[in-house]
Amino acid sequence: MTKNISRSDGIYREVKEMAARFDFKPDARINESELSLRLNVSRTPLREALNRLASEGFLTYQSGQGFFCRSLNPLEIRNLYEARAAIEAEAVRLATDRASDAELEDLNQFITDARATYRPGTSPVELVRQDQDFHLRLAHLSGNGELLKLLENINARIHYIRLIDLQAMSEQRGGQDLDNQSHERIVAAMRARDRIAASQQVRDHIEERLSEVTNNVKRAFSQIYVPQAS
Numbered sequence: 001m002t003k004n005i006s007r008s009d010g011i012y013r014e015v016k017e018m019a020a021r022f023d024f025k026p027d028a029r030i031n032e033s034e035l036s037l038r039l040n041v042s043r044t045p046l047r048e049a050l051n052r053l054a055s056e057g058f059l060t061y062q063s064g065q066g067f068f069c070r071s072l073n074p075l076e077i078r079n080l081y082e083a084r085a086a087i088e089a090e091a092v093r094l095a096t097d098r099a100s101d102a103e104l105e106d107l108n109q110f111i112t113d114a115r116a117t118y119r120p121g122t123s124p125v126e127l128v129r130q131d132q133d134f135h136l137r138l139a140h141l142s143g144n145g146e147l148l149k150l151l152e153n154i155n156a157r158i159h160y161i162r163l164i165d166l167q168a169m170s171e172q173r174g175g176q177d178l179d180n181q182s183h184e185r186i187v188a189a190m191r192a193r194d195r196i197a198a199s200q201q202v203r204d205h206i207e208e209r210l211s212e213v214t215n216n217v218k219r220a221f222s223q224i225y226v227p228q229a230s
Contacts, residue, residue, distance in 0.1 A: 011041050012049040019058040020159045022224050024069035030059070032066065057157055070157075072221065074214045077161050081213065084154045085206040087147055088135060089199045092186065095141035096195035103141055104191050110137065111183045124167040128159065131166065134183055138202065164216045164223070165209055182208075 182205040189198035
């Protein structure tokens with residue numbers, strides 16, 4: 001039983017990563033037979049994974065037609081960013097009250113160490129990993145596991161757009177600073193135990209990127225349908 005559960009989870013994680021990267025084209029129907037052959041798995045655990053991903057918003061299901069990749073449109077991405085801003089603002093408010101001085105010092109050290117990442121030439125993949133790590137640390141310090149799970153779900157669903165966004169920011173700003181200065185302001189407010197300022201800082205930080213949602217969706221479509229020459 002444990003082996004079966006482990007195998008099922010492995011299929012789920014693999015297909016989830018594919019959906020997050022839009023390996024399936026937006027709104028395209030997923031051919032379960034082809035996917036099962038591609039992954040070398042049977043249809044039953046694959047169907048379980050697809051159902052799970054549909055319930056989490058990575059895929060959609062249409063009765064009589066099957067599973068489809070989720071849409072990629074500015075409204076959906078905007079909604080996810082707004083939800084993320086609300087979740088993180090509350091998480092940071094709680095973390096400012098609940099985190100120990102030592103935990104806040106560790107967080108401050110994390111962003112100090114991260115400065116080396118925010119430099120010209122750093123890959124967008126590494127920038128996203130670093131940025132996501134910081135924000136998950138904030139949620140973890142809230143002590144609220146439900147907020148953390150919600151944030152993890154949203155992070156996975158906007159991962160591709162964040163990759164596009166940070167790539168564009170890096171090109172526009174020459175890789176200088178990017179988000180790290182915003183992170184420093186958030187942590188400074190938390191260390192001052194100013195939960196209102198900290199909450200507003202993280203909300204402003206996330207909502208700043210909302211203005212670029214439409215452009216980033218256009219960039220995403222260009223990369224999905226017109227891959228860059230290697």
